[in-house]
Amino acid sequence: METTSRVGAGTAPDTTTAEDPQGTATADGVSAARRTVVDGFLAATFPWYGLDGAFTGPRRLMQVGTAADGTVQHGSIGHGDELSVREAGAEKQRFAVVVSMASSPVRRSGDGTGVLDATTVSSAAWLAGSGLLACTWPAQMDHSLRDDWLDQQTETAFELADDLDGPAWSALSLPVDGVPVHFHYRESEYGWVLAGSTPEGVHLGAYGRGMSAYGLGFSLIEDIETYA
Template identity: 75%
Template sequence: METTSHTTSRAVAQAPAAESGQQVPSARRTVDGYLLAPFPWYGLDEAFTGPRWLMQVGMAADGAVEHGSIGHGDEPSVRNEATAEDREKFAVVVTIAANPSRRSADGTGLLEATSVSSAAWLAGVGLLSFTWPGQMDHSLRDDWLEQQTETAWALADDLAGPDWSTLSLPVDGVPTHFHYRESEFGWVLAGSTQEGVHVGAYGRGLSAYGLGFAMIKDISAYA
């Protein structure tokens, strides 16, 4: 798969959430990393009128911002007794720079290219970070998460496979093709924009079919 490093992506894709189920206040997140990105950020379009909040950015070894996430709706928490009725309603939009295979900043190695699969992978792992199957013992969650993460990796590497369907959603007002899948934990989708970035999204409680995406004009407004 053309994507960012498997290990690095797993670490940065997961939003900060306490396993006790407590939410991490938005006040602890800053806009600084987002402002360093050389690419535009995407979120839900103006049809979404609920809360919006910063999550985190992912950086390369040289400090360059490679991707990041913007949350919409309820701030999700990891809960081990959540039911479909009482889970938060949220959607998270992941933006990842569309980069070809390229030399690292120090010239010593080759950075892997990014693709729509990269966005699908980050979105899939992001959804897992807020998922904890009911009745699962705390000590087993790490093993479950590792197993499910490997599954998300395999699924993102096979976007033409039977686990994915296609969905057309507006991006900056233009109908855009997305790869889409649902699971018992929520939904994941991924596609590309005309602005040189790939967009992934994941959520629960909000239908993906009615969403639209738009470039964020001023990310500093989230500070």
């Protein structure tokens, strides 16, 4: 799947000042950096999903991924603690990230030089698995070994996502807008990953740690700008 990230894996770049602690404010009171993030989500042609109203903690926009032609292909919504592998006690964080991904067939690339793979539930599982790895690599690991560890674990995550009917995955039914939906689910020492598709055809992936996946529910986000 050929996508690029529009913004960083956590939040928008820091543009704060003493006079404007939220960044360079726009006319509607939203910082310029945050406005860039919101605009990326607004450019999508598919709906976004997050945890349903049973979750009452903080929520935030994380990042969108785009194809070579700039089309938004997927994006992530964070819930709970902000993700960090650099802070002491990061292993005790409680968070869940929901990945929404457009369903699309095999198609020509934007520059006409090739084709883009179709997006499937496996694609969402891969995004969720790699997202979990990016925020949970062992903090005590020497930085010289980090890249090798991530390469190895990322390859494993790709292979697992390509075999959703394999023994590494179990079935889990969770509500999406109140309707039970079948998800593929797996746990590891780093957290959990799940993936499925909404009745509307959007592929959903999710990953988390410190929050049980068994009690989660998902719902369509009516107004993504409220997350700004």
